[in-house]
Amino acid sequence: MKVMHTSDLHIGRVLMEESLLQDQQHILDEIIRVAREEEAEVLMISGDIYDKSIPSAEAVRLFNDFLVKLSQLDCEVLMIRGNHDSADRLNFGSRLFDRLNIHIISEYDGHISKFSKGNVDFYMLPFIKPFHLKGYLSEEEYAAIRNSNDMMKAVLERENLDENRINILMMHRFVKAGDKLPELSDSESQLSVGTLDPVDSSLLVRFDYVALGHIHKPQIIIRNTVRYSGTPMKYSFSEANNINGVVTYDTVSGEVKTIELKPLREMRNMKVTYEEAMNMSDSDDLLRIELQDEPQVSSPLDNLKRKFPNLLSLVPLRHQQQSRGLFARRTGISSRDTPETLFAEFFELQEGRGLNDNEEKYFRSILEELREEEA
Numbered sequence: 001m002k003v004m005h006t007s008d009l010h011i012g013r014v015l016m017e018e019s020l021l022q023d024q025q026h027i028l029d030e031i032i033r034v035a036r037e038e039e040a041e042v043l044m045i046s047g048d049i050y051d052k053s054i055p056s057a058e059a060v061r062l063f064n065d066f067l068v069k070l071s072q073l074d075c076e077v078l079m080i081r082g083n084h085d086s087a088d089r090l091n092f093g094s095r096l097f098d099r100l101n102i103h104i105i106s107e108y109d110g111h112i113s114k115f116s117k118g119n120v121d122f123y124m125l126p127f128i129k130p131f132h133l134k135g136y137l138s139e140e141e142y143a144a145i146r147n148s149n150d151m152m153k154a155v156l157e158r159e160n161l162d163e164n165r166i167n168i169l170m171m172h173r174f175v176k177a178g179d180k181l182p183e184l185s186d187s188e189s190q191l192s193v194g195t196l197d198p199v200d201s202s203l204l205v206r207f208d209y210v211a212l213g214h215i216h217k218p219q220i221i222i223r224n225t226v227r228y229s230g231t232p233m234k235y236s237f238s239e240a241n242n243i244n245g246v247v248t249y250d251t252v253s254g255e256v257k258t259i260e261l262k263p264l265r266e267m268r269n270m271k272v273t274y275e276e277a278m279n280m281s282d283s284d285d286l287l288r289i290e291l292q293d294e295p296q297v298s299s300p301l302d303n304l305k306r307k308f309p310n311l312l313s314l315v316p317l318r319h320q321q322q323s324r325g326l327f328a329r330r331t332g333i334s335s336r337d338t339p340e341t342l343f344a345e346f347f348e349l350q351e352g353r354g355l356n357d358n359e360e361k362y363f364r365s366i367l368e369e370l371r372e373e374e375a
């Protein structure tokens with residue numbers, strides 16, 4: 001049986017105020033085209049269907065069209081909730097969609113939802129937090145859960161895998177292999193960087209394939225068959241060099257393949273002088289330009305925009321020098337860094353002075369609000 005794996009559609013996402021709806025419509029059609037061409041029998045979408053827990057009307061409309069097209073496929077569609085999705089909103093209509101071979105799992109009911117086809121069992125685990133386990137564990141077991149890894153262990157211990165069957169797990173989480181963390185991009189939830197809470201891949205060894213979502217760069221975690229499919233398209237300029245696509249897994253031969261998807265608009269970073277940029281041919285690509293000189297014209301951005309209508313970010317030379325200073329000093333983000341200390345450091349670098357009491361208070365209040373929203 002051939003199964004297909006994708007994740008992190010983030011329908012409704014906006015990139016630097018630029019709507020990506022057309023690009024997303026195109027890429028969703030590409031996913032459907034590939035599913036058809038590959039004769040996939042099951043299509044797995046491992047969370048973050050929507051970009052926001054309250055999606056825009058346009059995003060809902062696009063997802064609605066996608067569902068209709070999926071229902072016309074000769075293929076079972078499995079979807080789980082990601083941390084960006086509202087459980088209730090994603091769940092809307094799901095019992096009706098079941099009849100159309102579209103299975104959406106948004107909630108945990110004490111067991112991982114299992115979907116069986118042929119000799120394959122698909123375990124569909126939506127994004128959950130430890131409190132979702134309350135009531136399913138004894139009080140002692142529940143009290144012993146300190147992090148995501150403990151939670152995952154408890155969740156998996158409750159399942160009886162049939163070793164005679166092919167077992168596939170879908171989940172939306174941060175998974176590490178030993179000391180090795182997955183490689184992040186700028187488009188994952190920024191706040192999560194401060195609260196890295198990984199699950200160790202050693203918990204997943206009993207599965208033949210693990211279809212992960214959450215991390216946006218496609219990557220293998222322990223073996224070819226425990227991997228992040230990555231987003232089907234690029235969602236930040238830090239992803240410009242990624243090769244985005246969908247993954248297929250043949251449950252008989254064990255073969256894993258990545259099938260590249262062609263975006264509607266390419267995304268590129270350019271490091272050029274103003275002169276060089278103006279001498280290039282016009283382009284509709286989504287662009288970020290780091291200028292390598294200080295142009296002596298009055299409105300470089302307007303001129304460049306005429307050639308490159310989708311130029312979304314123009315970084316002047318002096319900003320790059322400042323941020324290089326920042327990166328030169330920092331060797332990375334550690335668990336000791338908090339959003340407060342990181343922001344204070346960033347502010348000092350930009351402004352050449354520390355935060356005063358009022359500014360610090362203001363920053364804390366914004367952070368508080370964001371954290372409440374996240375909770």
Ligand SMILES: [Mn+2]
Pocket residue numbers: 008048082084188189214215
């Ligand atoms: Mn995501």
